[in-house]
Amino acid sequence: MRLKSLVVAMATVASLAPIASQAQSAEENPWMVRVRAVDLLFQNGQSNGASTAAGVQINNVRAKNEIIPEFDISYFFTKNIAAELVLTYPQRVNVYSNLTPGxxxxxxxxxxxxxxxxxxxxxxxxxxxxxAGVNYTIFGNRNNFSVGGNSNALTVDQSSFGFVGQVGADYMFDKHWGMNVDVKYATMSTNVTGQNALAGVGNIGKLTLNPWMPAVGVTYKF
Structure with a gap:
């Protein structure tokens, strides 16, 4: 349902393009693409407490910060108003806790x-x-956790749906090329669930990621 909501939102934006193109003056370039390097700074937090099973206390679940590549494409409905779709490929995220040294x-x-x-x-x-807009995160390899040598002991939700806000600036060298600086903040969380008796069957807690995403990149407008 969440993925369907995102697709519907994207389709709505796309349907406005023919109308918006009439508002563009002849000399305007309505499309813009950027390639950025993003420092993914997770604001880690675990809520809902922790559960104990087989004498194992599970807490301090957190994700490691990462630097990731990002690609986005924007369409300008007018010289001031645009829609931006931010993309990357599936990123590896290491999750730590008190259960293992690594x-x-x-x-x-x-x-x-x-x-x-x-x-x-x-x-x-x-x-x-x-x-401002929406973020939809799809999690993969969701059972790739080990507790006490027991693999597939924990899992996380399949997806997260939340708000994203953004401030940034382009410095244009000419009408096509420029440099970009950008900061985004997204609300992102996922439930951590025990899969067996060792980890505890049921909800362990909610891992709140809520990353800050400062970035620098290159802009091309056409």
Whole structure:
């Protein structure tokens, strides 16, 4: 249902393109793409407490910060208003806890986001913007956890749906090329669930990730 909601939102934005193109002046370039390097800074937190099973206390579940590549494409409905689709490929995320000295498990996360932006275009080559929208994260390898040498002891939810906010700026060298700086914040969480008697069957707690995502990249407008 959540994935369907994101698809519907994307389709709605796409349906506005023919109308928006009429608002573009002849000299405007309505499409923009960016390639960014993103520092994924998880604001880790575990809520709902922890459960004990077979004498094992499970707590301090957290994800390791990562640097990831990002690609996005924007369409300008007017010179000020645009929609941006943020994409990457599934990212490896190491999850730690008190149970093991190294990673307790490794999952993958695919976190596309769709944002509506307002661009401030009256400042010459510097083009600041703000944006807000939705983030939909799909988790893979969800059972790839080990507790006490017992594999597949824990699992996480299949997906997370939340809010994403954004501030940034492009510095345009000419009408096509520029440099981008950007910061996004997304609400992202997933339930951690025990799969067997050792880990405890049922909910262990909610892992709240809520990453800050500062980024730098290259802009191309066409």
């Amino acid at each position: 990673p307790t498990g490794t999952i993958t996360a695919l976190p596309p986001s769709l944002l509506l932006q307002y661009h401030f275009t009256e400042l010459g080559a510097i083009k600041p913007y703000v944006g």
